[in-house]
Amino acid sequence: MSNDPIHQFQIKPIVPLEIGGLDVSLTNSGLYMLGAAAALTVFLTMSMGGRALVPGRVQSVTELIYGFIADMVRSTAGSDGMKFFPLVFTLFVFILFANMVGMFPYAFTFTSHIVITAVMALLVIGIVVFYGFYKHGLHFLGLFVPKGVPWVMLPLLVPIEIFSFLVRPVSLSLRLFANVLAGHITLKVFAGFVATLAAVEAWWGVPAAGLPLLMTVALTALEFLVAFLQAFVFAILTCVYLNDAIHPGH
């Protein structure tokens, strides 16, 4: 049914494939992931291909993104954090392209599936934990012990700190997934209202359909904002969490 707002998130296998009893078919989700990765690779390499001293329009877009992320990493995680710049940059550009490609009508938005966002969030937290222990050893656990607190309070505060750490991957993945999912459903529902109202056999049918149409236009603009903001929020939180791994003292 074309009016079903959830229908757009359905995963369909395109190239069925099974290895060792595991279903590893190439789905529409996987296809769009490959597409987004290919598109951004082509865009980034092509735009920097000229390496002009005075950048042209396309090159300056890439340079702006680079400067934006580099600034963000440096101001959030310090200059030590710059070794994680490739990770943050890749995450940001990948999510940004995914969300933007998803804004095309009939396109599939793979960030609307919590599996995808959860894997990205677990990757970030995994790196934080691994790097934290690798760099600081058991001192990394000091992250869970707030400084300058009387020891009587510690049995209460340490569990809270541990849970605040456990919440991170969940909130990181939930935020991106929920915003994209809710946004696309809202768009679809309002667009559905247009068709339903326009089909009403009364003089007010078509004029009334203009109202949800206006709303759809406004929501599309909002979704573009959300598409950028969610990529930005994911990237900056990655920096914030990496900062904890690099400087667990505070």
Place this chain on the structure above:
Amino acid sequence: MSDQDRPGGGPDGDGDRLRELERGLRAARKADEGNKPAADRSGVAVAFRLSTELVAGAIVGALVGYGLDYLLGTSPWLFILCFVFGVAGGFLNVARAGIRSEKRNDGNGR
């Protein structure tokens, strides 16, 4: 219009213009100092960050508590305890993010 009519047409004029440009650039750089990327301060980004934090805290606390209860057979005590800790952890994350953005707005960001 001949070359002489243009302000700063001659060699001396060029020097003047360059110096003026230099002055302008310096002023612009000074004005830009301590000016972190605008989106950094955008309230919308902060709001988006905070909204999920509380929900996620409750979910994580409930799930961890339920799982531990299931494993240890202590139902429902660990569920209640972990739920409370989870919500508190969510609040802690919100408070931290608030403090962080406040610090940055004061201009002495980390």
